[in-house]
Amino acid sequence: MSGKKHSLLSASGAHRWLACPPSAKLELQFPDTTSEAASEGTLVHDLAELKLKHHFFTNDLPRSKFTREVNKLKKKPLWQDEMMRHTDTYLDYVNTAAMAFEHDPSKGIEKRVYFGAYTLADQEDENEGYGTADCILIGGETLQVIDFKYGKGVPVSAEGNPQLALYALGAYEMYKMLYPIERVKLSIVQPRLSDGASEWDTTISELLAWGEYVKRQAALALEGEGEYHPGEQQCRFCRARAQCRARAEENVRLAFQVGKKPPLITTDEAGQYLLQGEDVAKWLKDLQEWALSECLAGREVPGWKAVEGRGSREWTDMETAFEVLQQAGINRAVLYEEKPLTLAQVEKVVGKKDFEDAVGAYVVKNPGKPTLVKESDKREAIKNKITAVEAFKEEKDHE
Template identity: 40%
Template sequence: MPGEHAKLSASGAKKWLNCPASVTMEADFPDTSSAYAAEGTTAHALAEIKLLLALNRISRVQYHKIARDLEITEDMEEYTDAYRDFVIEEYNRVRANTPGAQIYIERRLDFSSWVPGGFGTGDAVIIGDDEIVVVDLKYGQGVKVDASNNPQLRLYALGALAEFGYLFRVKDVKTVIFQPRVSNISEEIICLEALIKWGLTVKEKAALADSGTGECAAGEWCDSGFCKARAICRAYAEEKSRAAAYEFRPPAELTPDEIAEIIDLSERLASWSKLVKDYALDTALRDGVKYPGFKVVEGRSNRAYGASEADIAAVLTDAGFSEDDIYTKELLGISKMEKLLSKKRFNELLGPYIVKPPGKPTLVPTEDKRPEWDSAVQDFKKFIEKE
């Protein structure tokens, strides 16, 4: 159900399993939604109706009626097609073994017998003899999400078992992250006994998180779980400050290892500092909180016309200026042009005229997926361009 959130949510499970106090710490912060979240919601809605159509659960007319109200991009069509095909393939695979296998789309899964008040929505759940398959569509294009040991998917699996487990003799549970924008399909297969054993450990931790008596414990889940309390959390601040208290050792010159640590540290401190500054500005404006040594001022701004474009143009043409004097005519940029023409037509007409100049060298962590800068290759490119 859109807008309904469990106190101990499956998506936040990694955070509350590691930091039981996070539930209480985050309670007073409002839920925020970003443009990315809205895009993900649209992609899920589209993926859902594509599956329902493929399973003959809605008609083509119903499909178009729903689809026309969604803001669908061309990429979204491709990615959700790939997701639909994947789920249908999994369903057919399970059906080959169990003709009466069942599939549920966007199904509310209740795992409250493990986690107080716990529920979530399974994007696709397939159940047959021997196995349950839980597929989660992730529309993000940031970090690749791993299915192994993923508490969100395991909780969904426990919810699916609670609801449908009686229908078949399930032995294994397969959980899948389908993340098409980063070409990531990650799977975990866990036997029923191991899942139940894991569920029992979760049950204890969930009870502690629910009781509000647990302590803050900072770690990578603070950032990966987007904890809303980071700006005010002492444990998080202490962890960041520990990192800042870096000890430099002789000799006088920093080594490449030390410089790498400083770059890493400065990036982590910069993101923490932004969080705290945003929080301080927000509370200063909203609640009038004063922060010693700081004040809120009006930011710099640029001049703008205070009337409509047509009114401004009328003033100028009345004063004798021609349209050529006052307007500039520009070719649409590449993204807008591609949107206007469609990707296919854009490639047909303009493909040969699109160039991609080399970007400026930049220092990034080794996990970044771009290939390492190669000076020889760049020199060769420059040589080719001159020819």
């Protein structure tokens, strides 16, 4: 379950080293760190694994053992009760996907696959060329790879997803002698988002053709060669992102490019600038964080210094302090305020189904304010032609 290792050319980092091959070796100069979100993700993946194994392989994981294992997870510091609900959504998706096969498919849960033939790894090295797929279903001519994502910030698309595609290549190599695989389906279940599932179909011939591209990029990455190609996606989690010269120079170019042009930009140019500038603000933030760490370590960053930010105050003993104030004549009502929980908080306390049954009739969903997103976003575009002033006035009227 836990403790998964990551290789130089890992599947999870494929979106980075495929686009920017030399970044794979450049990252080796920086320590690999983890975060609370990553630890939370590991915990909920362990729970998801237990649920799938109990559902599909009940003899191997009967109810009593399943309950004991889940209770162990509930004692972990990062445990949240909502994890049960979100992993149920994942289980329902996998179960529905399995039932869609003409015959009961073969099921691999947390299945270790080897795709090193495409990343040019040494098969004897247990840390290279391997990955663990959350769920693999195979039946007839169809191979389906399902990935469980617990993040709620950024939607992850299954379309052309390199991590899942590498897992699919590994699964194909493992099972191609047993199944006449022709169709490949990639699925991502992200239950903490409203549109929590993404699916993409391709053919095995297209997947294998992509595998040849992977081989060429892997050869460059293993030698630290090829062109640096900074961008919002590949730089987001790169450990070298703050100090990478290619990223710095590209963002400076994007932010300060000059030339003789008309005084007003066009909508075509606006769209282009928005796409080009996505990484600029993130790069500046990464640069500031790194420069601050250097100052705090006693190293000089010309033109900058670390100072103590705005402090905050807090009670050492709030209850005693309030008692003193009340004894001094301050009315209790002045010190405490009563306010209702928000709608979302009430729904969480009551439970989504009970909430809907009891008070759903008293809830109305107001339209959100207009938001600019990429064309690839699945939400329907606003078709009616209204001005920004009119749009934001409508939103204010609903407040």
